[in-house]
Amino acid sequence: MRQVFVEQWPRLQRELREANEGRGPPKFITKAVNAFLDCGFLSKGFCRLYCKSCKSDQLVAFSSKSRGICSSCDGRRMTELAAHLCDSVIGEVPVRQFVVTTTYI
Numbered sequence: 078m079r080q081v082f083v084e085q086w087p088r089l090q091r092e093l094r095e096a097n098e099g100r101g102p103p104k105f106i107t108k109a110v111n112a113f114l115d116c117g118f119l120s121k122g123f124c125r126l127y128c129k130s131c132k133s134d135q136l137v138a139f140s141s142k143s144r145g146i147c148s149s150c151d152g153r154r155m156t157e158l159a160a161h162l163c164d165s166v167i168g169e170v171p172v173r174q175f176v177v178t179t180t181y182i
């Protein structure tokens with residue numbers, strides 16, 4: 078998906094400006110897409126983590142923390158929520174899940 082945005086985002090912005098009297102996409106959209114395009118790249122910002130016990134360090138790239146556009150950030154958020162629900166909300170009780178599906182003919 079990232080490659081699609083890299084290739085098509087400039088064209089989409091240009092076409093929106095041409096169709097809307099110079100107005101491009103809303104600023105929050107532009108901000109989210111640009112953050113998504115920078116997500117996970119060391120060249121766009123990082124922090125250095127150092128472990129005192131093993132004396133090693135690691136560079137960790139900043140993430141976009143955007144919702145709905147960055148699969149990496151969405152996956153991390155989904156995993157954190159699932160862990161929180163299992164550890165803190167649901168607790169040690171038996172749980173049964175049902176899925177109901179309807180179809181229109």
Ligand SMILES: [Zn+2]
Nearest residue numbers: 116141147150
């Ligand atoms: Zn991200």
